[in-house]
Amino acid sequence: MLPLEGVRVLEFAHMVMGPSCGLVLADLGAEVIKIEPPKGDNTRRLEHAGAGFFPVFNRNKKSLAVDLQHPEGCALVLRLLRTADVLTENFRPGALDRLGFSYQKLKEENPRLIYCSLKGFLHGPYEHRPALDEVTQMMGGLAYMTGLPERPLRAGASVVDIMGGTFAAVGVLAALRRREATGRGGEVTSALFESTAYLVAQHMAQFELTGEAPPPMSVKRPAWGVYDIFDTAGGGRLFIGVVTDTQWQVFCRDFGLDDLKSDERLKTNAARVKERGWLIPAINEITQRHSEAALAARLEAIGLPFAPIAKPWDLLADPHLNASGGLLETHIEGKTIHAPALPVALDGRRLAKRMDPPRVGEHGRELLAGLGCLPGEIDRLSDRGIVALPQPLPTQEEGT
Secondary structure (H helix, E strand, C coil), rough: CCCCCCEEEEEEECCHHHHHHHHHHHHHHCCCEEEECCCCHHHHHHHCCCCCCCCCCCCEEEEEEEECCCCCHHHHHHEEEEEEEEHHHHHCHHHHHHHCCCHHHHHHHHCCCCCCCCEEEECCCCCCCCCHHHHHHHHHHHHHHHCEEEEECCCCCCCHHHHHHHHHHHHHHHHHHHHHHHCEEEEEEECCCHHHHCCCCHHHHHHHHHHHCCCCCCCCCCCCEEEEEEEEEECEEEEEEEEEEHHHHHHHHHHHHHHHCHHHHCCCCCHHHHHHHHHHHHHHHCCCCCCCHHHHHHHHHCCCCCCCCHHHHHHHHCCCHHHHCEEEEEEHHHHEEEECCCCEEECCEECCCCCCCCCCCCCCCHHHHHCCCCHHHHHHHHHHHCCEEECCCCHHHHHC
């Protein structure tokens, strides 16, 4: 039994932030129903950098495709909301209110409902502004810390969207736990800007504690003496971190670096930081005597932190992810992809994929029948364009 089995979530969400919240809840066992327009969530049709959004963040979900601009469509969803435990949404402020799905109205219809909004900003002077992951990375200082001086650069993934979605899921879990005690639902709000501030909190604290503005990570002086990318024989590269005095002794002993081990200038990490100007080139000369594979094996054997310089698609063949159930095979529109599982294990087991990302309206008949709609009524709703039902999948003979 999964932890959230029996919890019903209605997801009014698109892009990354909202669906990533739903993904966490769905992977944990909740029944997550994606409410989308009859033509489907626009995210389904994104290309290039957005091509992975829908398939990655919408597994283990059901789809109800319904026209919310039609009163009957809204009435159907309201009936479904009376059966729900959680609503999640990441549309512009007021969008669901105008459809009649405000928290104030829905808590009267369903006092146990947890209403989770994922926004650009929490309550305050900015709350009316639209926001994107990149917008808040820029205004929250994350892009500054990622790029070069005078050239802010967004992080290379939707880190703020995913962080905001994850915090929203944490809030939902907390609200579910509170509901066990009180019997009542409540409001949860998560935001991109505040998530960005949380990510750069260490730099904010550093500034207040030291009085010095930390430079971007690309040019800052590390806190560790050996904490860099080094060249290897044959053109490969490895990141190596030697972050304690004990690790320094181990590194020097195993590689036969008696001169460095006994050098008084390198006795402590703080001292090694001051000597980085000549120390890092000296270590780079040493690492170039070894192949990348041989150096990695040696560092692993003596327990020092290291990493190959990988690209995201290299993870598809990563032996650890593949052996541990960390990659889930997903089928969508006739294609097969592999997406990371939720990065947690429960009782030693990774959380599995139970359903592929749904086709538009794939579960419409099932969900409407659960509301008491008869087959003929569902067909009439489809004929009138109020709900969209998927076309039957072709048989093997038809496919050939």
